[in-house]
Amino acid sequence: MASDHRSEADLAEALEGAWEIQTVDGEKLDHRGVLLIESPYAFYTEFDIDSKKFVGSRGGAIQIMGDKISYTTEFNTWDKENVGTDYEVTASMNRKKATLEFKSSGDSFTMVLTRIDNGDGDLAGAWRITDRMRNGEMQAMRLGARKTIKMITGSRFQWVAFNPESKQFSGTGGGKVVLKDGKYNEHIEFFSKNPDRVGADLSFDYKVNGDKWDHSGLSSTGNPIREIWTKQ
Incomplete structure (x- = not known):
């Protein structure tokens, strides 16, 4: 208390x-x-x-x-x-x-x-990925015990993939985030699977509609991505 x-x-x-x-x-x-x-x-x-x-x-x-x-x-x-x-x-x-x-x-x-x-901003909150683009089409993901949650505060982000039922941890990454002019910009400060990602800067387009966050751009490998994240 x-x-x-x-x-x-x-x-x-x-x-x-x-x-x-x-x-x-x-x-x-x-x-x-x-x-x-x-x-x-x-x-x-x-x-x-x-x-x-x-x-x-x-x-x-x-x-x-x-x-x-x-x-x-x-x-x-x-x-x-x-x-x-x-x-x-x-x-x-x-x-x-x-x-x-x-x-x-x-x-x-x-x-x-x-x-x-203080945790302020357009994307402040905890979000779960629920839809992603596959072969040019948006598809709903099957939601089970395993989940990927991305938390965003006013200046920082962290995503984590885990399964609380099996106690399995699959990976995490995070660092600083800046939102400006419809762009989501992240600077990676830690990455559990691949430390070579640390120091990378990535930029994406974002739109928020109610409890849905539309996230699109190019992945760290240069491939086009589009994801829908739902606020928890």
């Missing part, structure tokens, strides 16, 4: 966005750590830009009900068996700093964070 008196909407708004990790259980990291929160998901990732090293990532569903925050792990590259673990989260915060305490029956940890952005 939160340490100050906020409504559910106020608390969600205060938590959403991108956060820089200062300490975990009082210890500073040897590399960068970033936490992204856009309801109903939270992703936490550690990486080193200079060495192009992906250290690890964990994330899952976050729910804010009144003054209580709950979080359920849906992927964890450090500990696969942690998937499915439920945590109660206590938040103490001001505008630019927050302390989050995660507690479950068998695990607990505390993060001290400073704000990177």
